[in-house]
Amino acid sequence: SNGGVAPIQYPLNLSTINVPTFGLKLCFALLELVFVSTSKYFHSFLLLYLASRFNSPEEIMLAFELITFLLRSGGNFEEASALLLYDR
Numbered sequence: 001s002n003g004g005v006a007p008i009q010y011p012l013n014l015s016t017i018n019v020p021t022f023g024l025k026l027c028f029a030l031l032e033l034v035f036v037s038t039s040k041y042f043h044s045f046l047l048l049y050l051a052s053r054f055n056s057p058e059e060i061m062l063a064f065e066l067i068t069f070l071l072r073s074g075g076n077f078e079e080a081s082a083l084l085l086y087d088r
Helices: 019-036 042-053 057-073 077-085
Strands: none
Touching: 019 042, 019 057, 019 077, 042 057, 057 077
8 A cells, every 4th residue: 555645657777877977067057047147027938948068868757856946945946056066
């Protein structure tokens, strides 16, 4: 019995991700987005932006989910980025 939670239908193969390289690319992408973002239409183009910065679909989706989570946690994108980049 799984407690009423459905299993993930298409899980990501995270074993193909080089974690240090992914983390560095994610930090660079966040820093670049802080400098150029206009928060009005930022989230609608985020997936396209990440696709241009990462190599695999797994990296793109993981980065997208992390940034989406940060955006829900912080008030605006600058605050959300600071949560991750400065470990606060």
